[in-house]
Amino acid sequence: MSFLAENIRYLRTQLNKSQQTVASSLLITRGRYAKYEDGASEPPLEILVRISRFFHVSIDLLLSVDLRKVPLNEIIQLPDNRIVFPIKVNEHGNNCIEIIPHKAQMGYLSSYSDPEYIENLSTLSIPFLRNGKFRAFPTEGDSMPPHQNGSFIIAQYVENLNDLKCGRTYIWVTRNEGITYKRLKAVEENALLLCADNPIYAPYSIELQELIEVWEYSCSIATEEFEQGILSPDSAQLMFLMEELKNDVQQIKKKLL
Template identity: 55%
Template sequence: MSILSENLRYLRAQLKSSQQKIADDLIITRGRYAKYEENESEPPLELLLKISRYFHVSIDLLVSVDLRRFPLDELLQLPDNRILLPVLVDHTGENAIEIIPNKASMGYLNGYNDPQYIESLQHISLPFLRNGKYRAFPAEGDSMPPFKDGTYIVGKYVEKIQDMKVGKTYLLVTRSGFVYKRLAGIEDHSIRVQSDNTFFEPYDIPLHEMLEAWEYECSILRDYDLLDFANNDVKGMFLSLKQDINRLEKYLVR
């Protein structure tokens, strides 16, 4: 068995997934994927890159390191193993804030590190969000009041799990989709999250299920009627501007 084939078998076992499930996610046949695990053939470079992104393990590690000999969670934290985050900039060179379409979690999971997919997204720029990389995700459900369906959570990209802080809220991208939760704790192999709605019980997310973490910065209602910013000064500025616009509209009507 080659290192690649052994690693594929090992990573699939960690996900407790079937060959059919992974083949479906990679958009290939189960028989083709099985040949890679049995070392009967090798995937072409384009598919190998796709497999690397799927398991969130660099190609170098996939083909040269026996992953069974090392704690997988530690390997995922190595700088050389980091999957580069595609960054979109506007015409002035400022980082743009990509807006993930509502109910598009599966599309994002397949394209979150694909520059072409990221480039295809609508985007906005907010002048007070400059230091860091930001992205806007749709909120769903009622587990994190006051945010409801139609609200967009703007988050700042978190480079490492160790940089996350207990008590803060995060938009978490997992292999199953998006969740917006408050961080309750960090363990060796998982993180514990909880909802602000006490009806929902806290639960653990294994680190190997984590793809991205975005720390909450602000929220935007879908109709842009109100922005809820962490910075109260900025929030007050927008509310004052809105009041001035309303007064101006009344004056023009008269």
């Protein structure tokens, strides 16, 4: 089912534009444009591209998402307007953080742009997480101690890849691997080098074109009690912590200069 007719009618009224104004911008007649809004006919690809550029909304969104359900004045837009993130708050003004449950991880990859899917997720609010869009993702495996299997990483959406910082941890949503939590080791020409904090796992690269979303670590929630000794660092972990401390000191020095 395409939402095109409803979406372009809704967007035009939101902009307070007449059908003639939009049609003139698209270089077509008003009657032809009216048929698109009525659903009597569908625009060819060339006109669809013009419509997308006029409203500054991607073709994917125009066709597959009911924009009437999205608060357009309270959204973060991803690159190329692929999807939109409504920023919802509770009665106390705190952000509503959507929780991606373990059983819904695979569904997230196919439904992350569906407002109805996001609206049906459970939410939580943390008072000190206010500015930005946050989401809670489950972790699996032992690659990122001390976060145990079953913990949740609450992370903030990264709007611009230029804001990524080597040494920081992120939730990476990719077409091939799905959802993974790893540390950014290096930025390559057309890829990113990621590494686990557990030294038994080797670093690996992901191509930029495979990225769907990136979320920067903000805090975590442990759902199970830590086992005794789990936080006892071995030599490899100590070396990693020392390197991280050195990087932090260098960043502080740069800010003071």
